[in-house]
Amino acid sequence: MTKHYGATKALESVSFSVPTSGIFALIGRNGAGKTTLVRILATELQPTSGSAWINGIDVINEEKKLRERIAIVPQEARAIAWMTPSQTISSYLLWRGFRLGEAKRRATESLARLGLEKYASKLNRTLSGGTKRKVLAATVLASESDIIFLDEPTTGLDPISRREFWEILRELGRDRFIFLTTHYLEEAEQLADNIGILKDGHLLASGSLASLRERIRYQYSIKLPPKVSPPSGVQGEITTGKNGESQIMTNEDEAFTISRELSENGLRFSISPVSLEDIFFQLVGEVAVDEQ
Amino acid sequence: MKRSKSSQVIAAILVNAVYEMRNYPVVLVTTILSPLSFLVVIAFVSRGSLIGQAIEGGLIMSMFTSGMALQGDLSHLKNDFKLQDMLVGSPASPQIYVLGMAISEIIYTLPAIAILAVLTRIYIHPDILQTLALIGALSLVFLTSIVIGFMFSTLSSDVVQSFAFSRLLSTLFTTITPVYYPITYIPLPYRYLAYLSPTTYAAEIVQNATGYLSIPRSAVEIDWAVLVGLTIVLFILTAKKARWKEV
Ligand SMILES: Nc1ncnc2c1ncn2[C@@H]1O[C@H](COP(=O)(O)OP(=O)(O)OP(=O)(O)O)[C@@H](O)[C@H]1O
Numbered sequence: 001m002t003k004h005y006g007a008t009k010a011l012e013s014v015s016f017s018v019p020t021s022g023i024f025a026l027i028g029r030n031g032a033g034k035t036t037l038v039r040i041l042a043t044e045l046q047p048t049s050g051s052a053w054i055n056g057i058d059v060i061n062e063e064k065k066l067r068e069r070i071a072i073v074p075q076e077a078r079a080i081a082w083m084t085p086s087q088t089i090s091s092y093l094l095w096r097g098f099r100l101g102e103a104k105r106r107a108t109e110s111l112a113r114l115g116l117e118k119y120a121s122k123l124n125r126t127l128s129g130g131t132k133r134k135v136l137a138a139t140v141l142a143s144e145s146d147i148i149f150l151d152e153p154t155t156g157l158d159p160i161s162r163r164e165f166w167e168i169l170r171e172l173g174r175d176r177f178i179f180l181t182t183h184y185l186e187e188a189e190q191l192a193d194n195i196g197i198l199k200d201g202h203l204l205a206s207g208s209l210a211s212l213r214e215r216i217r218y219q220y221s222i223k224l225p226p227k228v229s230p231p232s233g234v235q236g237e238i239t240t241g242k243n244g245e246s247q248i249m250t251n252e253d254e255a256f257t258i259s260r261e262l263s264e265n266g267l268r269f270s271i272s273p274v275s276l277e278d279i280f281f282q283l284v285g286e287v288a289v290d291e292q
Numbered sequence: 293m294k295r296s297k298s299s300q301v302i303a304a305i306l307v308n309a310v311y312e313m314r315n316y317p318v319v320l321v322t323t324i325l326s327p328l329s330f331l332v333v334i335a336f337v338s339r340g341s342l343i344g345q346a347i348e349g350g351l352i353m354s355m356f357t358s359g360m361a362l363q364g365d366l367s368h369l370k371n372d373f374k375l376q377d378m379l380v381g382s383p384a385s386p387q388i389y390v391l392g393m394a395i396s397e398i399i400y401t402l403p404a405i406a407i408l409a410v411l412t413r414i415y416i417h418p419d420i421l422q423t424l425a426l427i428g429a430l431s432l433v434f435l436t437s438i439v440i441g442f443m444f445s446t447l448s449s450d451v452v453q454s455f456a457f458s459r460l461l462s463t464l465f466t467t468i469t470p471v472y473y474p475i476t477y478i479p480l481p482y483r484y485l486a487y488l489s490p491t492t493y494a495a496e497i498v499q500n501a502t503g504y505l506s507i508p509r510s511a512v513e514i515d516w517a518v519l520v521g522l523t524i525v526l527f528i529l530t531a532k533k534a535r536w537k538e539v
């Protein structure tokens with residue numbers, strides 16, 4: 001898939017395939033092309049070239065058929081000021097062709113699921129920013145759609161709401177496909193079955209967290225408390241933080257050698273597979289350094 | 293899933309008319325006031341002699357303004373709330389969306405139309421044929437303006453720009469043009485300019501039908517042909533040019 005806006009190359013030969021069940025998270029810096037990709041897949045934007053299929057439905061040539069199945073909350077969508085959350089949801093469902101009674105029933109149910117009952121009949125314009133975002137999520141989640149696009153759904157949510165929202169998405173991800181974008185790496189890590197990393201319109205990698213780990217040089221991270229110095233002759237990368245704690249990033253083999261050595265010497269340390277954040281910095285950050 | 297078309301129409305009516313009116317009733321006052329204010333001015337200035345034309349002008353203006361209001365509302369919902377984006381990525385079709393929104397604009401115009409209809413009965417008392425001519429011409433003005441409104445809304449990316457634009461169109465097509473007064477009041481060379489506006493043809497039709505203007509039968513036929521032709525051309529143009537999906 002390629003999308004150019006004049007001279008801006010928003011997407012450049014992006015190609016990937018993911019299972020359309022569970023949750024797929026797309027990450028990347030501002031302007032990486034996440035929204036562009038989401039909008040193309042949700043049949044909102046015509047790509048410059050390329051093709052895509054979702055569950056065998058051609059995104060470009062069978063858009064009507066696909067639209068029967070999808071729902072989207074665009075990045076900049078806002079709940080309509082003069083309506084209440086409950087009216088917001090039920091009118092969206094009416095537009096999807098639900099009967100009024102069913103629309104109202106689903107609206108109530110969806111608001112309850114996101115813990116928004118108490119706002120049901122307040123005006124959207126009187127709600128806080130995060131609550132407004134939740135109303136929009138509740139809107140598409142109330143629909144029958146089994147392919148849901150959420151462009152930065154948790155931006156503006158407080159930490160507790162975000163976690164509650166993850167729970168809801170996890171549950172919904174059991175029988176639907178949720179395609180989301182996020183700037184919270186922890187969110188992608190905790191929530192997504194598969195993750196895609198975009199940089200400047202190029203897809204650097206996509207797959208499960210485990211498979212993304214394979215893509216980078218170092219798969220393990222060993223953390224040492226202050227005063228414990230790393231063994232000599234380490235091949236991996238050592239960084240020392242302000243607090244004196246140091247981190248060794250290395251491959252599997254060396255990670256085990258080092259940890260054996262540390263434990264034989266009775267030293268305290270912690271070892272874990274690299275986090276998505278480490279992967280992101282290695283993949284996106286490294287290239288950024290190269291370019292300078 | 294079986295999708296209900298009537299639900300899809302009702303959605304637009306609720307969002308754009310019912311819920312909005314409940315919150316901003318002042319909008320309703322404006323839609324009643326603007327056609328009536330012109331009517332009153334023209335009626336006073338002409339010492340009552342142009343009241344018939346002025347009522348017909350009010351009707352044409354109400355119809356044309358609905359389309360311009362539609363343009364403003366659609367742009368607002370599209371650009372400020374991204375409603376169009378949400379609906380493009382859903383089973384709602386552009387046709388059903390515009391149909392619902394167009395009906396919601398008629399609902400806003402209803403009070404003005406009701407007042408004007410009463411005035412029409414009192415001052416013009418049209419017979420059946422005249423009434424049919426009025427309804428026919430007014431419907432065409434409505435369709436034309438709705439189509440123009442939808443097309444511009446899908447092309448606009450900025451609300452301020454689109455509100456300014458719809459005011460401009462309203463002024464050009466309903467105030468300056470001979471909608472509230474007979475075209476014969478315009479000095480000849482400028483008269484031809486008036487024919488650039490679709491509302492001029494509608495005004496000629498209704499003024500002629502109700503006896504305020506007398507033009508040859510052939511001229512009336514041309515007026516109808518132009519109005520119908522224009523509506524069809526705009527429909528085709530809009531179907532081709534209006535952007536539901538972005539490129
Ligand atoms: N309508 C447009 N016209 C011109 N350029 C655009 C348009 N939309 C996006 N772009 C450009 O395309 C590139 C990708 O933008 P996109 O919105 O997809 O990024 P993103 O990854 O969603 O960023 P963010 O995290 O900030 O939301 C950017 O360089 C952006 O400036």
Ligand SMILES: [Mg+2]
Nearest residue numbers: 034035036075
């Ligand atoms: Mg974005």
